[in-house]
Amino acid sequence: MKSGSTARSVANVTETNGAETSASSALAERARRLDASLLKDLLEKMLLIRRFEEKAAELYALGKIGGFCHLYIGQEAVGVGAISFLGPDDYIFCSYRDHGQALARGMDPGALMAELCGKTAGCSKGKGGSMHLFDKRLGFYGGHAIVGAHLPLAAGAAFASRYLREPRVTLCFFGDATVNIGSFHESLNLAQLWKLPVIFICENNEFGMGTPIEKTASIVHLHERACAYNMAHAAVDGMDVLAVRDAVGEAVERARKDSLPTLIEARTYRYMGHSMSDPTHGIYRTKAELEEHRRKDPIKRFISALEGIGVITQEYVEETDNRIREIVEQAVVFADQSREPGPEELLADVYLP
Amino acid sequence: MPVMQYREALNQAMREEMLRDDRVFLLGEEVGAYNGAYKVSRGLLDEFGPHRVLDTPIAELGFTGLAVGAAMAGLRPIVEVMTFNFSILALDQVVNGAAKMLYMSGGQFGIPMVLRGPGGSAHQLAAQHSQALEAWYCHVPGLKVVMPATPADAKGLLKSAIRDDNPVVFIESEVLYGMKGDVPEGEHMIPLGVADIKRPGNDVTVIAHSKMVHVAMEAAKELEAEGIDAEVIDPRTLRPLDTGTLVESLKKTNRAVIVEEGWPFCGVGAQIVDLLQAQAFDYLDAPILRVSGADVPTPYSKSLEHLAFPDPRSVVAAVRRVLNRQ
Ligand SMILES: Cc1ncc(C[n+]2csc(CCOP(=O)(O)OP(=O)(O)O)c2C)c(N)n1
Numbered sequence: 001m002k003s004g005s006t007a008r009s010v011a012n013v014t015e016t017n018g019a020e021t022s023a024s025s026a027l028a029e030r031a032r033r034l035d036a037s038l039l040k041d042l043l044e045k046m047l048l049i050r051r052f053e054e055k056a057a058e059l060y061a062l063g064k065i066g067g068f069c070h071l072y073i074g075q076e077a078v079g080v081g082a083i084s085f086l087g088p089d090d091y092i093f094c095s096y097r098d099h100g101q102a103l104a105r106g107m108d109p110g111a112l113m114a115e116l117c118g119k120t121a122g123c124s125k126g127k128g129g130s131m132h133l134f135d136k137r138l139g140f141y142g143g144h145a146i147v148g149a150h151l152p153l154a155a156g157a158a159f160a161s162r163y164l165r166e167p168r169v170t171l172c173f174f175g176d177a178t179v180n181i182g183s184f185h186e187s188l189n190l191a192q193l194w195k196l197p198v199i200f201i202c203e204n205n206e207f208g209m210g211t212p213i214e215k216t217a218s219i220v221h222l223h224e225r226a227c228a229y230n231m232a233h234a235a236v237d238g239m240d241v242l243a244v245r246d247a248v249g250e251a252v253e254r255a256r257k258d259s260l261p262t263l264i265e266a267r268t269y270r271y272m273g274h275s276m277s278d279p280t281h282g283i284y285r286t287k288a289e290l291e292e293h294r295r296k297d298p299i300k301r302f303i304s305a306l307e308g309i310g311v312i313t314q315e316y317v318e319e320t321d322n323r324i325r326e327i328v329e330q331a332v333v334f335a336d337q338s339r340e341p342g343p344e345e346l347l348a349d350v351y352l353p
Numbered sequence: 354m355p356v357m358q359y360r361e362a363l364n365q366a367m368r369e370e371m372l373r374d375d376r377v378f379l380l381g382e383e384v385g386a387y388n389g390a391y392k393v394s395r396g397l398l399d400e401f402g403p404h405r406v407l408d409t410p411i412a413e414l415g416f417t418g419l420a421v422g423a424a425m426a427g428l429r430p431i432v433e434v435m436t437f438n439f440s441i442l443a444l445d446q447v448v449n450g451a452a453k454m455l456y457m458s459g460g461q462f463g464i465p466m467v468l469r470g471p472g473g474s475a476h477q478l479a480a481q482h483s484q485a486l487e488a489w490y491c492h493v494p495g496l497k498v499v500m501p502a503t504p505a506d507a508k509g510l511l512k513s514a515i516r517d518d519n520p521v522v523f524i525e526s527e528v529l530y531g532m533k534g535d536v537p538e539g540e541h542m543i544p545l546g547v548a549d550i551k552r553p554g555n556d557v558t559v560i561a562h563s564k565m566v567h568v569a570m571e572a573a574k575e576l577e578a579e580g581i582d583a584e585v586i587d588p589r590t591l592r593p594l595d596t597g598t599l600v601e602s603l604k605k606t607n608r609a610v611i612v613e614e615g616w617p618f619c620g621v622g623a624q625i626v627d628l629l630q631a632q633a634f635d636y637l638d639a640p641i642l643r644v645s646g647a648d649v650p651t652p653y654s655k656s657l658e659h660l661a662f663p664d665p666r667s668v669v670a671a672v673r674r675v676l677n678r679q
Contacts, residue, residue, distance in 0.1 A: 152422060
């Protein structure tokens with residue numbers, strides 16, 4: 001999987017409408033090979049993320065969620081596709097843009113919402129917030145808010161798996177702008193040098209905050225950075241959940257069988273601002289540009305592919321969407337009812353005894 | 354009791370702990386085939402193999418972060434930084450990562466890791482290779498900071514640091530590696546957070562850590578000739594600090610001098626002064642004085658370098674001042 005064909009198919013997607021149709025039929029083609037229950041599960045997870053994030057935006061506007069809050073809307077296919085290939089013992093590391101991956105991994109939406117609201121029932125007891133989601137039992141090893149700082153951590157967890165001869169793999173998600181920081185390079189070198197079972201997933205949503213990636217990276221095809229470390233790499237259409245699943249699947253096999261890392265660039269797009277304090281468009285991108293990308297919505301595209309091959313019906317989608325909205329409502333109720341941390345929590349968890 | 358060098362005592366501590374617990378491993382620049390830049394890891398690669406003794410690229414941020422991640426996933430890494438001057442490159446992983454992981458995760462992820470290597474001033478190494486950075490680490494909740502001054506302390510404290518479930522910054526003294534002393538064999542453990550009275554005395558409390566303990570001891574000898582009986586206390590662990598032992602001493606002597614190599618502004622000594630004035634104000638007969646490194650980057654020239662760090666003479670002078678014996 002040294003880039004090649006997948007990279008080219010991504011380029012097509014972003015060019016013409018004709019190519020878009022062909023990308024959709026590629027998605028339908030992949031779907032045909034998979035179990036209906038798996039396909040429905042993927043769709044459900046993507047919808048859950050979408051509805052959860054929409055609700056998080058509402059709660060942010062109401063002041064129930066504070067601080068920095070980075071939403072995943074538009075990028076659902078990446079987290080869901082990638083994580084769908086993992087086993088229960090595998091590890092996941094994320095940046096601060098971590099709600100989607102946490103839900104894809106099966107984190108309880110109530111625990112997640114409670115964390116965003118700073119409540120004790122939150123997955124990090126309300127001490128981490130949006131950018132620091134943790135769930136050890138799920139192998140969810142955090143949201144980390146210093147750009148690039150979690151890449152060495154992911155390499156380290158993969159190192160531990162190899163050291164302990166455990167067959168785990170580690171997925172590490174980060175944004176496009178992260179390929180320019182030193183920790184990215186130090187981690188890739190160590191991962192390849194020491195043959196660590198880690199998959200680096202660069203979610204290329206085209207911007208680091210308000211700066212387009214071509215203004216900050218000396219190369220366009222970010223996955224090619226792996227060449228400098230002799231590491232396997234691939235680009236994939238990050239708006240196609242099954243393409244992501246396939247690409248990550250190959251990388252997971254490589255990690256599990258040969259204990260080797262991979263760099264995957266998933267070409268995606270974020271529909272919201274960088275964080276809740278950033279408008280969706282106006283400064284660094286136009287409304288038209290945003291609308292154009294919205295037409296490639298990964299969820300809509302998946303739904304139409306699944307409807308096309310007869311796996312689901314419109315009624316099913318409506319019914320599922322309603323069910324998910326209800327789950328999200330319940331998550332809000334749970335968060336609302338959860339206790340604020342008491343003053344005794346302030347000094348707890350600084351040191352282990 | 355066997356006599357050995359400070360570096361050998363450290364080596365013994367690592368060896369014993371690696372034998373005791375398979376999850377303990379060592380990584381850093383030149384720690385394997387080269388036996389360590391200061392030969393602290395001598396023989397460990399031969400004994401434990403490349404699986405547990407890893408030569409790293411010159412990438413402090415990367416390999417320190419890798420150790421933090423490995424600790425999250427069940428290992429107990431010892432990271433050797435060639436010197437603490439280079440630990441600055443890894444500061445983000447230590448301060449934003451290791452120190453905070455437990456708290457940010459609501460208690461789920463402790464980081465049982467030791468970051469160790471030589472620190473402090475060394476002979477004519479100039480500004481970038483000769484400095485005391487412990488105050489930086491002491492500032493951070495979530496970290497423990499340990500600085501042994503003798504071979505016996507080096508062994509006992511390092512063993513405790515390796516067994517501690519928290520991130521421990523363990524700063525050795527670059528110029529003490531060759532120092533010899535008695536070192537108990539086997540299970541010699543010194544708990545973290547316990548100070549040691551290196552010389553009991555009644556007239557003044559001199560608080561010093563790492564290499565400065567020896568400067569304070571020499572000063573105490575000179576003072577003895579003048580009839581001044583100094584008590585020298587080595588906190589050994591700077592965070593958590595054994596404030597109790599310091600306060601008890603002050604109750605007896607009513608006067609204190611704090612000696613450190615680091616810079617004066619926001620230094621370790623400033624913190625100790627604050628704790629002592631708050632907890633032992635009524636026992637003080639004179640302002641507490643500090644003897645510290647000069648407030649400058651370390652100069653190269655021998656004659657200037659000599660002026661940049663505390664020596665027995667400057668300690669003696671400070672003691673005379675707190676005793677009004679100028
Ligand atoms: C080391 C560091 N510098 C700056 C920041 C502030 N910051 C937060 S996110 C961000 C942009 C990162 O963009 P990218 O890596 O593409 O990820 P995305 O937000 O698109 O997911 C910046 C500059 C930071 N968190 N860490």
